[in-house]
Amino acid sequence: MARFIFITGGVVSSLGKGLMAASLAALLQARGYKVRLRKLDPYLNVDPGTMSPYQHGEVYVTDDGAETDLDLGHYERFTGVPARQSDNVTTGRIYQNIIAAERRGDYLGATVQVIPHVTNAIKSFISSDISPECDFVICEVGGTVGDIESLPFMEAIRQFRNEIGRGNSVSIHTTLVPYLAAAGELKTKPTQHSVRELTSLGIQPEIIVCRTEHPLPDTERAKIALFCNVRKEAVIPALDAKSIYAVPAQYSEAGLDAEVLRAFDLLDSAQTPDMRRWEDVLDRLFNPEGEVTIGVVGKYVGLPDAYKSLTEALVHGGMANRVKVNIRWLDAELFEHPEADIPAQLEPLHAILVPGGFGERGSEGKIASVTFARERGVPFFGICLGMQMACIEAARAAGVEGASSTEFGETAEPVVGLITEWMSKEGLQKREATGDLGGTMRLGAYPAALSGNSHVSAIYGGTEISERHRHRYEVNAHYRDRLEQNGLVFSGMSPDGQLPEIVERPDHPWFIGVQFHPELKSKPFDPHPLFASFIEAAVKQSRLV
Template sequence: MARFIFITGGVVSSLGKGLMAASLAALLQARGYRVRIRKFDPYLNVDPGTMSPYQHGEVYVTDDGAETDLDLGHYERFTGVPSRQSDNVTSGRIYQTIIAKERRGDYLGATVQVIPHVTDAIKQFARNAVDDLDFVLCEIGGTVGDIESLPFMEAIRQLKNDLGRGNAIFVHLTLVPYIAAAGELKTKPTQHSVRDLTALGIQPDVLVCRCEQPLPAAERAKIALFCNVRPEAVIPALDAETIYGVPQQYHAEGLDAEVLRAFDIDPDATAPELRRWVDIEDRLANPEGEVTIGVVGKYTGMKDAYKSLHEALVHGGIANRVKVNIRWLDAELFEGPEKDIAPALEPMHAILVPGGFGERGSEGKIASVKFARERNVPYFGICLGMQMACIEGARNTAGIEKASTTEFGPTDEPVVGLITEWMTEEGLQKREEGGDLGGTMRLGAYDATLAGNSHVATIYGDTAISERHRHRYEVNIHYKEALEKGGLVFSGMSPDGQLPEIVERPDHPWFVGVQFHPELKSKPFDPHPLFASFVQAALKQSRLV
C-alpha cells in the first residue's frame, strides 16, 4: 500500500514547496523507494494552459498531453519519473467534473456540497493509480489560510484518517525571517502558520523552515515546543548555491530520515545513493569553461516563463562541464528598420529563440535568426523559434518576400499556418479555427522520423524520436521545396510525412529548429542531446571569438 506525504506551505508563497517536494522524492528514490509527486492547485482555471506566463510561469506539458503547473517540471527533473495528467488537478477541474455529474443526474437529486462531494473528488484524485508506488507526495498549492485551498486541506485531513495510522504524514514548509535591525531570526510567523494549520485539523509531523541564516538549536527547540513536533523534525532550509544541491542539503539536515521515522521506518536500514547528485554539483561548482547564450524572447521579464528552458541550458552545461551564462533579450527591442542588433548579439556565443504565442516581438526574433545565419553563430529555434527561422529563410534565402504566418493575420504567403488535423495513435485529430484556446493545440508526445544523414540524427544517435509538443500552428509543407532550395533542410518529419518537425542548415556550424519542446524532457542527470550539442557548439564558438 502506498504511503502519502502531504506537503503544505505557510506564511508566504514562493518558499519552494515544489523544489522541496522534488528533493524529498529524489532522496526517497535514492533509498530505493518508488515515488510519484502530485500537485493540487486551488485556482479555478481548469488548467494553466490559457494563463499568461506573467501570471503563472511556464505551462509544463506531459507525454499524455496535459497542460500542468511548472512544479511538475521540477518533479520530473529531480526524479526522472514522467508526469502525467493525473498528477495535477485544479479546483476548476474538480468543480467542472462535479457539475457535469450533477447535470447528468449522477447524484440522484442530492444537494451537491463541498463536503462530501468536492472533498471526495479530491481524495479520489489523490488515490488514483498508486498501487505500484511506495510513496505518493502531494503538494498543496498556495498557503495555509487561503480561501481557495480550504477544500483541499479538509480533503487531506480526511484522507489521513481514511488511510489509517502510519500511512500518511504532513510536512509543512514555513518562513523563519531574519530581522536585520534586531539581528534575530523570528519564529512567530511559523508558530502562527502551524496554529492556523492545526485549526483545520492538521498537525504537521515535520516542519521545514526556510531561513537566510543558520537556525540555532535554541530556535529549533522553541519552534518544536510551540508547534508540537520533535526538535529533530524541525528541518532548516537555507538558500543553496544551485537547486541541484538542495537534495544533498536536505539530506544533511535529516529531512528524509525524519520523514521515514514519521512512518516508523528505520532510516538507517537503507542509505541513499547520492553519487549522481554529487557529480552534478561538482560539475556545476567546477566548470572547465563558460559560454554566453542569448535567449531572444517575449517574456524575458518573467524568468519562470522559460523555467524548463533555463534548466535545460544548465543541463547542457553540465553535460559539457561548462558554465552557461544566459542573457535574456527582449525581442521587441530588436524591431524596426533602423535597429542595429549587432551590439547586443555579437557578444553571444549562441542564440536561442524559444516558443511563444502572438505577434509581439516576432520581427525581432526574425532579425535574430538572420543575424545567426549570416554570422555563423549557433542557432536553436524552439516551436515559434523554428517557425521564425522558416519565415526568415523564406524571405531572405528562398525569395518569398511576403512570407509570414496566419497567426499574425491574413497573408499571401502562409509559410506557417493553423494546423487543423493530424494523425495520432487514436486516429485523425481535428480542430476548428474558432475553437476554445484550451482545446485547439497539438499537445503531448508525438513521434518523428529523422533523415539518416542529418545533423540531428547524429545528435540523437537515432532516426526515430518522440518529443512533447504544445502549439497551434505548423510550418506549411507546401513551402518545403522552396525552403530547401534556400538551404533550409527538413530533416525531421511526422511519421506520415505531413508535418515538419525539424529543420536545419547543413552549411552552418549549428542551425536547428524544432517544432516540439525538447526542454521538457531534459534532466540534470540526463541532459537532452539537443541542448548538450547546442552548448558544445557555443563552446566551440567561444574559442573562435
C-alpha cells in the same frame, strides 16, 4: 500499499515547496524507494494552459498532453519519473467535473455540497492512478494555509489521513522564519501561528521545514518544536542554496528524509542513501572548465520563470560539456526599433536561441536574430515558434515576399498556419481519422521520423524520436521545396510525412529548429541531446570569438 506525504505552506507563498517535494522524492529514490509526485492547485482555472506566463510562469506539458503547473517540471527533473494528467488538479477542474456529473444526474437529485462531494473528489484524485509498486506518493498543496481557496483541500487531507490511518501518512509544513535586521533576530512567531492555523483545520504536521536566510540555532528549533508539538529533530532548516541542484544534498544533511522515514517507522530498515548521482551533478555544475554566453531572444524575458524548463535545459547542456552557461535575456521587441543596433547586441554571444511563444509581438525581432545567426555562422536553436520564425526567415531569403504566419494576420504566403488552412481535404480526413488535427492545440508526445544522414539523427543516435508539443500552428510543408533549395533542410517529419518537425542547415556550424519542446525532457543527470550538442557548438564558437 503506498504511503502518502502531504506538503503545505504557511506565512507566505513562494517558499519552494515544489523544490522541497522534488528533493525529498530524489532522496527517497536514493534510498531505493519508488515515488510519485502530484500537485493540488487551489485556483479556479481548469489548468494553467490559458494563464499568462507573467501570472504563473511556464506551462509544463506531460507526455499524455496535460498542461500543468511548472512544479511538475521540478518533479520530473529531480526524479526522472514522467508526470501524467493525473498528477495535477485544480479547484477549477474539480468543480468542472462535479458540475458535469450533477448535470448528468449522477448524484440522483442530492444536494451537491463542498462536503462530501468536493472533498470526495479531491480524495479520489489523491489516491487515483497509483501503481502497486509505488512506495510513496508526495502531494504538494499550492498556496498558503489560511487561504479561502485551499480550505476544501485541507479538509479533504484531514479526512483522507483518518481513513488510511495516521501511520500511513505524514504532513510536512513549510514556513518562513524571517530575520529582522534591526533586532538581529530570527522570529519564530509566524511559524507558530501558521502551524496553529493548520492544526485548527485538523492537520497536525509531523515535520516543519523552516525557510530562512540565516542559520537556525538549536534554541530556535527547540522553541518551534515546543510550541508546534513536534520533535526538535523534525524542525528542518532550509537555507538558500547556491543552486536548486544543491537542495537535495542540503536537505539530506539536514535530515529531512530521515525524519520522514522515522515518522513512518521505516528508518531502521531503510537503506543508506546513494547520492553518487547528485554528487556528479554538483561536480559538473560547480567545477566548470569554461563558460559560454547564450542569447535568448524572446517575448517573456522579464520573468525567467516563463522559460523555467528552457533555463534548466541550458544548464544541463552546460553540465554535459563541463561549462558554465550564462544566459543573456534579450527582448525581441527591442530589435524591431529602427535605431536598434542588432549586431552590437548579438556579436558578443556564443549562440542564439529563439524559444516558443504565442502571438505576433516581437516576431520581427526574432526573425532578425535568425538572420544574424544564419549570416554570421553563429549557432542557432529555434524551438516551436523559433523554428517557425527560422522557416519564415528562410522563405524571405529565398525571395518569397510577404512570407509570414496566419497567426499574425492574413498573408498571401502562409509559410506557417493552422493545419486546416493548407492541408488537402484528403489529408485532413486521414489525420482526423487518427484523432490528430493540428487546427487545435497539439499537446503532448508525438513521434517523428528523422532523415538518416541528418545532423539531428547523429545527435539523437537514431531516426525515431518522441517529443512533447504545445502549439496550434504548423510549418506549411507546401513550401518545403523552395526552402530546401535555399539551404533549409526538413530533416524531421511526422511519421505520415505531413508535418515538419525539424529543420536544419547542413552548411551552417549548428542551425536547428524544432517544432516541439525538447527542454521538457531534459534532466541534470540526463541532459537532452539537442541541448548538449547546442552548448558544445557554443563552446566551439567561443574559441572563435
